[in-house]
Amino acid sequence: MTLKKELLWQSRFSEPFDRDALFYSSSVHVDKKLYKEDIQGSIAHVTMLAEEHIVGTDEAKQIVAGLMEIEDELTSGTLVPHWEDEDIHTVIENRLKEKIGSVAGKLHSGRSRNDQVATDTRLYMRSQIGELREAVGELLRVLVEKAERYRDTIIFGYTHLQRAQPISAGHYYLAYFNMFVRDRDRLDDLMKRVNISPLGAAAFAGSTLPLNARRSAELLGFDDLFSNSIDAVSDRDIVIEFISDCSVIMMHLSRFAEDLILWSSYEFGYLTISDAFATGSSIMPQKKNADIAELVRGKCGRVYGNLMAMLTIMKGLPLSYNRDMQEDKQPLFDSAETAVSSLRIFGKLLEHTTLREEKLAKLTSEDLSLATEIAEYLVRKQIPFRDAHRITGKIVTWSIAEDVTLPNISVEKFREFSEVIGEDIYSCLKADSSVNSKKTHGSCSFASVERQLVEARKLV
Numbered sequence: 420m421t422l423k424k425e426l427l428w429q430s431r432f433s434e435p436f437d438r439d440a441l442f443y444s445s446s447v448h449v450d451k452k453l454y455k456e457d458i459q460g461s462i463a464h465v466t467m468l469a470e471e472h473i474v475g476t477d478e479a480k481q482i483v484a485g486l487m488e489i490e491d492e493l494t495s496g497t498l499v500p501h502w503e504d505e506d507i508h509t510v511i512e513n514r515l516k517e518k519i520g521s522v523a524g525k526l527h528s529g530r531s532r533n534d535q536v537a538t539d540t541r542l543y544m545r546s547q548i549g550e551l552r553e554a555v556g557e558l559l560r561v562l563v564e565k566a567e568r569y570r571d572t573i574i575f576g577y578t579h580l581q582r583a584q585p586i587s588a589g590h591y592y593l594a595y596f597n598m599f600v601r602d603r604d605r606l607d608d609l610m611k612r613v614n615i616s617p618l619g620a621a622a623f624a625g626s627t628l629p630l631n632a633r634r635s636a637e638l639l640g641f642d643d644l645f646s647n648s649i650d651a652v653s654d655r656d657i658v659i660e661f662i663s664d665c666s667v668i669m670m671h672l673s674r675f676a677e678d679l680i681l682w683s684s685y686e687f688g689y690l691t692i693s694d695a696f697a698t699g700s701s702i703m704p705q706k707k708n709a710d711i712a713e714l715v716r717g718k719c720g721r722v723y724g725n726l727m728a729m730l731t732i733m734k735g736l737p738l739s740y741n742r743d744m745q746e747d748k749q750p751l752f753d754s755a756e757t758a759v760s761s762l763r764i765f766g767k768l769l770e771h772t773t774l775r776e777e778k779l780a781k782l783t784s785e786d787l788s789l790a791t792e793i794a795e796y797l798v799r800k801q802i803p804f805r806d807a808h809r810i811t812g813k814i815v816t817w818s819i820a821e822d823v824t825l826p827n828i829s830v831e832k833f834r835e836f837s838e839v840i841g842e843d844i845y846s847c848l849k850a851d852s853s854v855n856s857k858k859t860h861g862s863c864s865f866a867s868v869e870r871q872l873v874e875a876r877k878l879v
C-alpha cells in the first residue's frame with residue numbers, strides 16, 4: 420500500500436515507504452503534545468535565520484504568521500494531526516507548506532529534526548518542572564497547616580511498624596515536609612541542566628550556514644547553549660534525571676499514602692478520611708476505602724517503570740542520534756503528568772483527613788511505648804544505659820504478663836526492679852511530658868516542632 424504524501428526525507432528513495440512501516444514508526448499520536456514547544460522553537464529559529472540574513476525578513480514574517488495560525492488550528496482542533504505525517508514536526512511543516520507555499524521550506528535551513536526535537540523536549544521539561552514545583556509547593560502548604568493544627572496532638576511513632584515512642588503529630592507531618600522540600604530542591608538543580616539550548620547543533624555536526632545559536636537560545640529563554648553539537652542531540656540523561664526526580668516524589672507520596680491507608684483502617688483507627696475523598700464497595704455496604712491513596716501508591720510503580728524504560732532505551736546506543744530515542748516521549752510525558760496529578764490530588768486528600776484526637780490521647784497514654792522514658796529516667800539516676808535497658812525490659816515483661824499498664828504500676832512494684840525508682844517516675848509516664856521532655860536538636864518535642872515550623876513557614 421503506497422502513501423499519499425511525500426515524506427520529508429523521501430527524495431533519495433526510488434520506492435515509497437511502506438505504509439505499515441510508517442504506521443509503526445509514526446510518533447504523531449504521542450509527540451503531538453509538543454506542538455506549542457515545536458512552534459515556539461521554529462519561531463525562534465526563523466527569527467534568528469532572518470537576523471543572520473539566511474532567509475529574507477518578509478519570508479520570515481510569512482513563516483512566523485503561518486506558524487501562529489497553525490498553533491491556533493491545533494489548539495482549536497481544526498487541524499487534526501494525522502499519523503501519516505510521521506511526527507509533529509512534519510505535521511506542522513506540511514501544514515505550513517499548504518498555507519504559504521514553497522517558502523515554508525526555508526524554515527528548516529540549518530536545522531535537523533534531531534536538534535528540533537531535543538529543543539522541544541527541553542522546553543517541555545522546563546514547563547513541567549514549573550508545574551511540579553507548584554504542585555509540591557501546594558502540598559508543602561497543606562503539610563505546614565497540618566503540623567500547626569496537630570502540633571500538640573500525640574501519636575505513636577513507629578519503627579518496623581511496631582509502636583515505638585510517642586511523638587507530636589506535627590513532627591510527623593514535618594518529616595514529610597522535609598522530604599518534599601528536598602524534592603523541590605532536586606527539581607531546581609535539574610533545571611540548571613535542562614535550561615540549555617541544543618538548537619543549532621543541526622543533525623549532530625553543526626552547519627555550514629552562519630547560525631547564531633546563542634541568539635536562538637536567548638529568544639527561547641534558555642540560560643545557556645550547548646558546547647558540543649554531538650552531545651546536544653544525542654543524550655537523554657536529563658530525561659532520565661527528570662523521571663528519576665518524579666520517581667522520588669512518587670516514592671515519598673507512596674509511603675505517605677501507605678500511612679493514610681493504614682491509619683484510616685479500623686485496626687488503627689487514628690485518622691478519618693472525609694467522605695468526599697473515600698470510596699465504597701459495590702457489594703459490601705459498610706466499606707469505606709482509601710482508593711485515592713491506593714492509586715497514588717499504585718501509580719508510583721508506573722513511574723518507576725518509565726525510569727527503567729528510559730535507562731534501558733539509552734543503554735548501548737552508539738553516538739549520536741538513533742531513532743530509539745523517539746521512545747523517550749511516552750515515559751517522559753507519563754511521568755510528568757502522573758507526578759503532577761498525584762501531588763495535586765494527594766494535597767487535597769490530606770486536607771480532607773482528620774486525626775481522631777480523643778482516641779489517640781487514650782491510646783498513647785496507656786501504652787508500652789513509654790518504656791524508653793523509664794530507661795532514660797534510670798540513666799538520669801546514674802544507672803548505665805545497658806543496665807537501664809535490661810531493668811526496663813523486665814518491667815515491660817511483667818506489665819504484659821500481669822496486664823497492668825506502665826502508669827498503673829505501683830511505686831513499690833517499680834522498686835522491686837530498681838531501688839533508685841521513686842515517685843517522680845510517674846511524671847515521665849505521661850505521653851505529653853514524654854514528648855515535651857525531649858531536649859535534643861530536631862526532636863519530637865512541642866518546642867522543637869514549633870522551631871521547625873518557624874523555618875518551614877519560610878520555605879512555603
Ligand code: ARG
Nearest residue numbers: 446506532533536742744745
Ligand atoms: N520523531 C523523531 C524523534 O522524536 C524526530 C527526529 C527524527 N530524526 C531522524 N533522524 N529520523 O526522535
